[in-house]
Amino acid sequence: MKRTLSTPLSSLIAALALCGCGGGHGSPAAYSLRHTFQIPPGAGQPRGGLVADTAGNLYGTASTGGTKRFGAVYRIDAVTGVESVLYSFLGVAQNDAQNPIGQLVFDSTGDLYGVASNGGSNDVGAVFRIDANSHAESLVHSFAPGPQDGALPSRSLLIDGQGDLFGTTTQGGANDTGTVYEITPDGRETLLASFGQAAAGKPAVPRGELALDSAGNLYGTTQFGGSSGHGTVWELASSSRGATVLPTVLHSFAGPPADGTEPVGGVLLDAASGTLYGTTQLGGINDAGTVFRCGVDGSGERIVYAFADISGNDGAAPMAPLVMDSSGVLYGTTDAGGSGYGTVFAVDPASGRETVLHRFGGYPAGDGQTPLNARLMIDTAGQLVGVTQLGGANNTGVIYRLPR
Structure with a gap:
């Protein structure tokens, strides 16, 4: 059955071809490094996944590197593979963002938007824009501590068909345990919800990517809170929003061995079946994380x-969002396990069968390591493309590619 997935507009502009998993799914796939980061002169230690334009050029953020070492926005040329730093962040001392995290999104004009965990007017993070033509950067919003705004944004933005941006912060809001926010194309920010106190069983500290359904309802995860304190899956209805509104808990994780704990990757919405998929970095029978x-x-x-278990050949500690192909197979990464440096995996939700597609070899071997929370993308050839924060020849991260 053809699947309809809830994805940011950037995924549509990237024109990713979602194909079936094919006959090679059961055996280890060929793997290659597409780019190795180096500081200086370029970007390094990327903490978010990639997006592509219609020509196949890749765009991403790096948490360090650039001229001031406060991070950068970079592009990888589709033909030459050469890295270009489009913008180097200047840091809080110059009223700019620093240490960008998460994946970029495109708007309908080709401008790029992203978030930084630090910097801005109050040094608690910012939303920024990169002009499609000049590559000039501007701050769309600087977060402010306190109950009226969020602080320390979490991961990537989501953009809808009208160009509205949605995201979460891990602090700020009515209880200082995080917020959901919206930014309109003209730059107006509105708090849509505030999270509660974990000690009271409320969802607290949102992490990971958001999903948006056709009715405008938002879905996500919190790392903590819920009835057992192991985190939650939550919904924010389009009809109930405001600075003091508490998202509705859809599921409270119970922890190991029967359930996961600490979901930090967010959720993927399979709109065709009305199902949310995600990962927990811990929990399950081996307390090494789950796909749920x-x-x-x-x-x-x-x-x-x-x-x-982390000492085995399997992965452990999945922290990144999942992606799904049109056959319904899920793909993701783990931050540990395998050879000790993390893995790329595939899971068939129907059977529960998991396949390790690659075990990272790490810096000593010149391979990537620590994919952290960077989401994979499926390119127009149907191959997986991803990044690691560390590893490679310079231990500042790599871009890799492997068939499914």
């Missing part, structure tokens, strides 16, 4: 796959 599924109404939550 949950209905958009909170029903039917269960572990799809529990990762093995």
Whole structure:
């Protein structure tokens, strides 16, 4: 069955071809490094996934590097593979963002938007824009500590068809445990919700990517809170929003061995089935993390796959968002396990079967390591493309590619 996925507009502009997993899914895939980061002179230690334009050029952010070492926005040429630093962040001392995290998104004009965990007017993070033509940077919003705004943004933005941006922060809001915010194309920021106190069983500290359904409802995860304190899956209805509104808990994680704990990758919405998919970095029978599924109404939550012990060949500690192909196969990364430096994996939700596609070899071997929370992308050839924060010849991260 053809799947309809809830994805940021950037994924549509990138024109990613979502193909079936093919006959090679059961065996280890060929793997290659597409780019190795180097500081100086370029960007390094990327902490977010990639987006592509219609020509196949790749764009991303790096948390360090650039001329001031406060991070950079970079482009990888589709033909030559050469890295260009489009913008070097100047840092809080010059009223600019610093240490960008998460994946960029395109708007309909080709401008890029992203978030930085530090910098801005108050040094608690900012949303920035990169002009499509000049590559000039401007701050769309500087976060401010206190109950009226969020602070320390979490991961990537989501953009809808009208150009509105949605995101979360891990602090700020009514209880200083994070917020959901919206920024309109003219730069107006509005708090849509505030999270609660974990000690009171409320969802607290949102992490990971958001999903948006056709009715305008938002879905995500919190690392902490819920009835058992192991984190939650939550919904924010389009009809109930405001600075003091608390998102609705769809599922409270119970922790190991029967459930996951600390979901930090967010959720992926399979609109065709009304199912949310995500990962927890811990929990499951081996307390090494899980892939889970949950209905958009909170029903039917269960572990799809529990990762093995960190000392084994399997991955452990999945922290990145998942992606899905049109056959319904899920792909993601783990931050640990494998050869000790993390893995790339595939999971069939129908059978619960997991395949390790690559075990990172790490810096000593010149391979990537620590993919952290960077989401994979599926390129127009149907191959997986991703980044690692560390590893490679310079231990400042790599871009890699492998068939599915």
